[in-house]
Amino acid sequence: MGFGEIDQKAINTIRLLAVDATFTSNSGHPGAPMGMAPVAHVLWNNFMKFNPKNPKWLNRDRFVLSNGHGCMLQYALLHLFGYDLSLDDLKAFRSVDSKTPGHPEAHDTPGIEVTTGPLGQGVSNAVGLAIAQAHTAATFNKPDFTLVDNYTYCFLGDGCLMEGVSSEASSLAGHLQLGNLICVYDDNNITIDGDTNCAFTEDVSKRYEAYGWQVLTVEKGDTDLAAMQKAFEEAKAEKNKPTIINLKTTIGYGSLQQGTHGVHGSPLKKDDIKQLKEKFGFNPEESFVVPKEVSELYGKHASEGAAAEEEWNKLFASYAEKFPKEHADLSRRLKGDLPEGWEKALPVYTPADPAVASRKLSETVLSKIIDAVPELMGGSADLTGSNLTRWKQAVDFQPKSTGLGDYSGRYIRYGVREHAMGAIMNGLAAYGTVIPYGGTFLNFVSYAAGAVRLSSLSQIRCIWVATHDSIGLGEDGPTHQPIETLAHLRALPNNMVWRPADGNETSAAYYVAMTSKHTPSVLALSRQNLPQLEGSTIEKAIKGGYVLHEVEKADVTLVSTGSEVCICVDAAKYLKEKHNVNARIVSMPCFEVFDTQSKEYRLSVLPDGIPSLSVEVMSTMGWERYTHEQFGLNRFGASGAYKDVYNKFEFTPEGISKRAVATIDFWKDVPNVRSPLNRAFQQII
Amino acid sequence: MGFGEIDQKAINTIRLLAVDATFTSNSGHPGAPMGMAPVAHVLWNNFMKFNPKNPKWLNRDRFVLSNGHGCMLQYALLHLFGYDLSLDDLKAFRSVDSKTPGHPEAHDTPGIEVTTGPLGQGVSNAVGLAIAQAHTAATFNKPDFTLVDNYTYCFLGDGCLMEGVSSEASSLAGHLQLGNLICVYDDNNITIDGDTNCAFTEDVSKRYEAYGWQVLTVEKGDTDLAAMQKAFEEAKAEKNKPTIINLKTTIGYGSLQQGTHGVHGSPLKKDDIKQLKEKFGFNPEESFVVPKEVSELYGKHASEGAAAEEEWNKLFASYAEKFPKEHADLSRRLKGDLPEGWEKALPVYTPADPAVASRKLSETVLSKIIDAVPELMGGSADLTGSNLTRWKQAVDFQPKSTGLGDYSGRYIRYGVREHAMGAIMNGLAAYGTVIPYGGTFLNFVSYAAGAVRLSSLSQIRCIWVATHDSIGLGEDGPTHQPIETLAHLRALPNNMVWRPADGNETSAAYYVAMTSKHTPSVLALSRQNLPQLEGSTIEKAIKGGYVLHEVEKADVTLVSTGSEVCICVDAAKYLKEKHNVNARIVSMPCFEVFDTQSKEYRLSVLPDGIPSLSVEVMSTMGWERYTHEQFGLNRFGASGAYKDVYNKFEFTPEGISKRAVATIDFWKDVPNVRSPLNRAFQQII
């Protein structure tokens, strides 16, 4: 395929849209779009398969802009190819409530696959998208029915490559031999601090070879379209390795300041724009110009995409006849619905059942629902035996050549790579056919904070199986014992934190996590055994908080979560015996879900007139919203046997009782004690 | 140097101490100590320079066990070489309040340099220790006075290598040409999930070559002591590159289960221990045995270390004569004291001074104190121009060959590597001659959560210059706007979060951060301009919270931080004008410091009898501890111009007033409104 004047015009159109939008908003990053417009043109017009009229078509190629600050590149492409993104949307770049925010957000803009901007995330999402593609292909493709064979393309810059999360994800992608993943590294020698010489002098190509990637180089990334064409062809031809194309570009190509960090994060000056438009043969008096021949060129490719989807729809229809079960399964997955009746597989417990650690209860849930919910795809960051995330008959997701599994496998060995696991889960979920879960110690979910935040922001259904959830993990000590972690995750909007107290609550946590299509969940699970509680049911627990134990003439309400609920049960007995105190007990496995209940219900759980005390072995931050007094641990823990550590900090029936008595005493002179649930006004939520 | 029977005996003594301690505690990791005992013996006895009687001697070689779960290796060595760690301490391994917790903690155990266990941190700390050494040498060494020439040695495992933080730190270490850093990779093909084949098949040696490291290999890491000796010699000889020694070992060497993950994280069985002791020529009936000849061998090396320190003390004494200024400076630094009168350099403001962004105020502080405090060493994760962390005359810490600076430079170009920056700061501070600060956007401190937590736990003085601290950053949008971040960092024990409202508060924040020897600080700083407030002073602000504006017959207290304080000032005027409401204003730049004030003082700031409303443009979590009602943002932000975003969420005088009126209304029927500071009992803090 030859390239001509029209290609150059298309490239310059992209560049100038980015220049005009950043100038109009007086904010944003023109440099990367200007440098990457040529490769974007070659990729989108000559390789990428998509239908702008249906951005959700399953077999589309995925495009991820990992250097998300360059999003005007992507917005320009989406507009030019005919996605539902108008010129007015481009003009509204970076303004409140526009479809063109400062970084790409998947839920805001049609055609954006994943939310990027925080560096290193996008390329790690891309690894997830590629895993999901390989898995979906292995699961659903049949002879003569290649339902999915799409590629995942990802652009990334120096910043992405410096971030550890991309190193983790790239190492895993090499191990997994993801031939369907093609990355383009915008090698422009510039970062915000100036020349990459000041901090980033490693040999990127060699590093990616070490990871097992195919590494290609395009020396003239500003101009040599044919070389880019060839590189993408070679990339697609390599079936057993991900590819990274090292593309040497000039940041802000065409600007008077090209090749400097001056064009990275600030709009071009008026004069500079004028000379640029003249140089590119555009009218310097006009802005946001799309030449007709560019519209036509891209319109043609868009039509081809639409036709390809048409073909695919026919294929899928005839697949329905030959493979009705698989067709129904895939169709259902794409709607995000769960299989009918799946929840019947959730285990139910009575107090007669033995005490079990909630990590073990989680394993039981997974083992029971794994057949009922085929889209569930799990893993662990090298703590499988501790997180108990793997079911017995699991097949690992591995390249066949390893002899350890195959791509139809549903269990991912993430290695010790928590941050990549989080970002990969975001990619897995974004593909549309998979519900991901991943295990690590609760304390090390913090390693993945950057990715967890993006799960919440981009409304991803994924589940963290976060075991060893407190000082109750014992001997590993303070380096492993979470204190601040739940406060952190509870403060994160659109994120559910569950800390179940027993088997029924564990089932409830999974029920809500699985059925919340647009919200991630963190399940905080104990290492130590927990008894099955009198009064717990799945139905009650799915409300997020409920009365576990009611008493007449209550003097105090003990409110607790997870492994401390059973200690509160003992404390209530102790209080009755030793102090003739009547204590109600509320179990509150999930703040966020409780918050969504009616005020009437919430006040029935935490009523006026009774002082309340929260009991949780970690930071008390956040508990003031629900209780009058708080018993927690606002310091680091200790290394020792579980019981010794709990005794040290007085998380015992006696220790709780002491504080309950103090609570009653402190509030006894206050008439009409008001539940903390009563507020002067509604929060902005 | 030849190796003989005594060396083997010493090695087996180490192994058996680890085996006995894990067996006794019925918990812990014998595998790594057994596999790494040979290389530890060669390193500690033949290379490492240290004086067990003075673990703080400046010019000691630093040892970091990055695979901290193998800490019985380190505890055994510390005991055997004569540190203040007894056999009884080893027997108390992993028990509450022992000096031998489940992972090495620097403040608990003499001879432990940095707190490790969370994987990838130790090796990144080691990079910090090596930078500090190079910098201290460049600053204080003189012809004939080589005061510091120590090496930093680090052991690490597969887990450390998989973690992104180590990739970031290793890439930077290569760039910085740290010839004083020598790592030993315990290449045993085993992780918790089993064989490394399941997730970690990259070419580690090639990757480290790509980073610019010297890579050496020892094939027979269980037995070939001479090869280890040679490798360390080669490592020390290479002055311009860090070295990694790829050491092939057998995990749990000697055990019946050697070479499997069965010996990774569980004590050996009784029978296994018996055969092991017999095989090693030890009495199987005895435990915790230290043969006399091993004591003598190691005692001899310890004496040599003591003599070396003696020599060094003489050198330092004569240095005092020739370079009295430098001697005084270094001596002072080693005590952790700041230069007398340094605080006079802190800028003071009056309301007549212009409005300035607090990131810019931070730059002014740094520029003013940088000469007064020569141990201050700053940097940024590639956001220098945004964080404003670099002072005008700064010299970059760079290898001379780059032409960009030299090792005497005090400004570090971290690249886009927030997590490594955090871990490196921990290493810099641990060296003893440097106070580190580092800049990034507040939102991306979360990327470094793993390291930030260890700063707090290990009582490190370091400062995060965390700019762009809210939705006030504007156009970059929700991906960059922190919501949960302050709640997270405030919930972390022993961590100060400052959010100054103006110039005086910014000076106060630096004052407390710099003078808190054992507590890290995060300074949350605005992108947007803030006026200099009437009523703010450094003296008031260093209390963490104070009355900015008092009124008679107050109807409500507005409590706020940072960029919202000045809006509260306007809201108070608005409330008076439109509603005849008297509003007091409290500025609360730091919860943690406010919490340490007397109750009397705190109640004077947040008194009984007046309902209070907090105003902060992020998660309200935690504010219930101080105020009756909360105005915040429990959702993600928006991309747009700063003022538009504030308007959207009603963080305006009108929006605040509306909620203040609601607060007054809601509390008016409650007699004797009680300050939330009154509690039924003291928290465990």
Ligand SMILES: [Ca+2]
């Ligand atoms: Ca770049």
Ligand SMILES: [Ca+2]
């Ligand atoms: Ca290993």
